[in-house]
Amino acid sequence: MDIxxxxxxxxxxxxIGIHLKKEGYFAQFASDGLEALTLLTEHDFDLAIVDVMMPKMDGIQLTKRLTEQNIPVLMLTAKATLDDKEKGFLAGADDYMVKPFEPKELLFRVRAILRRFQKTERGITKMANMTIDRETFEVRVGEQGLLLPLKEFELLSILCSRPEVVFTRDQLMEQVWGYDYDGDDFTLTTHIKRLRSRLEEVQAQVKIQTVRGIGYKVEEMK
Incomplete structure (x- = not known):
């Protein structure tokens, strides 16, 4: 695994490098966001560990660029406020740790993100009692199959690929309907509403949450 x-x-x-090496990971290092972007043109990474406060390009901006390339991000920061965490997750971070941190915990979180992301890359996503297979376009809730129209399937698949991560309305519209779609976002609202209804009918233990003014995220019911 390249990190x-x-x-x-x-x-x-x-x-971080010492502990990653002990666990068998291969690491590349950058001191700021611009240097990191240069490394992205030379290597394929399975995960990025990103500090928030950096010169030239901060961690929030870099995380947005990384997630556009489907690279999961573990964000590090000296700031522990809820607003700071929100900014990180809205940028697309998969997890968030506050400095100072225990290297052992960092490795736990790295393994968890990679395990979750590898399942998604294989085409299978599991959340609570629901399984999504993007190769067969099949959704199962427990032992029950759920037949979804293609656009609803794509929406659910995208949202569940990164649980708890907020996808903006623009991101979802672009990924499901394409950059050249000339309709309005009422289409997205309608599809989300229908999808929620279908999930409720089969008692899926996941919930699509509206993040007011931004977009949507999916989370497991507690």
Whole structure:
């Protein structure tokens, strides 16, 4: 597994690198976002560990670029406020750790993200009692099959590929309907409403949440 570590603190880069190497991961290092983007043109990464506060390009901007290339992100920051965490998750981060951190916990989180992302890459996504197979376009809730229209299937698949991550309305419209779609976003609202209804009917233990003014995310029911 190749992991990109981006932090302007040389000590932090070295610390993370030592522990990643012990676990058998291969790491590349960058001291800022622009340097990280250069490495992206030279290597394929399975995960990025990104500091928030960096010169030239901060971690929020970099995370947006990384998620556009389907690279999961574990974000590191010295800031622990809810607003800061929200910014990180809205940028597309898959997880968030506050400095100082325990290297052992960082490795736990790295493994969890990679495990979750590998399942998605194989075409199978599992959340609670629901399984999505993107190769056969099949959704199963428990032992029950759920037949979805293609656009609803694509919406559900995208949202469940990154649980708890907020997808903007524009992102969903572009990924499902394409960049050249000339309709309005009422289409998205209608499809989300229908999808919620179908999930409720089969008692799927997942919920599509509206993030007001931004978009949607999916989470497991508690």
């Amino acid at each position: 990109l570590v981006v932090d302007d603190d040389a000590f932090i880069r070295k610390l």
